[in-house]
Amino acid sequence: MSHPEPVARRMFDLVEPIGLVPFFADESDEELMALGLRNPWDAYFAGRAAPFGPSVPAEVVHAVFYNFAPGEVARHLPRVWDLTTPEAALAARERGCVAGMRRILGELADDPRVASAGDLLQKAAASAPVEGRALFAALRTLPVPQEPLARLWHAATLLREHRGDGHTVALVAEGVGGTEAHVLHALSVGIPAKDFGRVGHLPAAQLNAVIDGMRARGLVGTDGWLTAAGRATKERVESLTDRLAEAPYNALCPGELDRLIADLEPISKAFRAVFPM
Numbered sequence: 166m167s168h169p170e171p172v173a174r175r176m177f178d179l180v181e182p183i184g185l186v187p188f189f190a191d192e193s194d195e196e197l198m199a200l201g202l203r204n205p206w207d208a209y210f211a212g213r214a215a216p217f218g219p220s221v222p223a224e225v226v227h228a229v230f231y232n233f234a235p236g237e238v239a240r241h242l243p244r245v246w247d248l249t250t251p252e253a254a255l256a257a258r259e260r261g262c263v264a265g266m267r268r269i270l271g272e273l274a275d276d277p278r279v280a281s282a283g284d285l286l287q288k289a290a291a292s293a294p295v296e297g298r299a300l301f302a303a304l305r306t307l308p309v310p311q312e313p314l315a316r317l318w319h320a321a322t323l324l325r326e327h328r329g330d331g332h333t334v335a336l337v338a339e340g341v342g343g344t345e346a347h348v349l350h351a352l353s354v355g356i357p358a359k360d361f362g363r364v365g366h367l368p369a370a371q372l373n374a375v376i377d378g379m380r381a382r383g384l385v386g387t388d389g390w391l392t393a394a395g396r397a398t399k400e401r402v403e404s405l406t407d408r409l410a411e412a413p414y415n416a417l418c419p420g421e422l423d424r425l426i427a428d429l430e431p432i433s434k435a436f437r438a439v440f441p442m
Contacts, residue, residue, distance in 0.1 A: 184325030190265025286320035292416035331409030
């Protein structure tokens with residue numbers, strides 16, 4: 166099997182749909198909300214920040230998550246830890262994700278390819294460097310599930326956050342801030358920033374100030390779309406992100422990588438059919 170594109174890019178296409186399960190499968194939020202959390206964003210921050218424990222300040226989580234507007238994290242952390250514990254949040258998130266995966270995959274949930282893919286993804290994740298990757302390092306401290314669906318989701322989450330930590334490095338290297346990152350992505354795929362879900366809720370003055378700053382730097386033109394410099398910046402960010410995400414897959418021999426890709430293709434296809442990607 167040939168891989169004309171970077172391995173990390175191919176694996177992103179296959180792993181990302183699994184990593185998105187807690188954000189698009191209702192079962193995850195339902196399990197977390199059953200702990201007494203107030204809303205889906207409580208569930209998001211409790212589930213994703215739980216590996217850091219209850220004592221890490223919102224400012225630190227904001228720095229690691231990177232792309233939330235100022236104050237968004239602090240509206241949920243550390244308040245969620247008055248309602249539940251990180252241990253309970255992690256267990257609920259895993260239960261919900263496994264239930265969502267089983268619903269979406271149907272008979273494929275019990276296919277031997279799930280266990281095979283989970284084992285190979287876990288092997289890759291276990292080999293990845295932790296230096297400079299705070300969220301990935303925190304996730305690495307958690308026990309690895311043995312149940313095949315849970316193991317597959319856990320490994321995919323590890324690799325998703327490993328890539329995400331590297332993506333933050335690439336954004337920082339280009340001087341692209343958190344809210345700017347959303348604007349850059351939205352405009353690169355032809356969506357006006359005001360219509361992009363992750364920033365469209367911001368007050369118009371706040372969002373316009375971000376866009377004006379990008380325009381002053383030559384990234385956004387007077388027409389409101391990316392300039393050539395803006396597109397080049399986006400391409401450099403994605404290229405560096407891919408390079409930084411390559412290391413885990415070096416642990417797999419060519420035959421293992423081919424088998425992993427073959428195992429993941431039908432699984433990822435099932436999630437892509439129901440997730441808005």
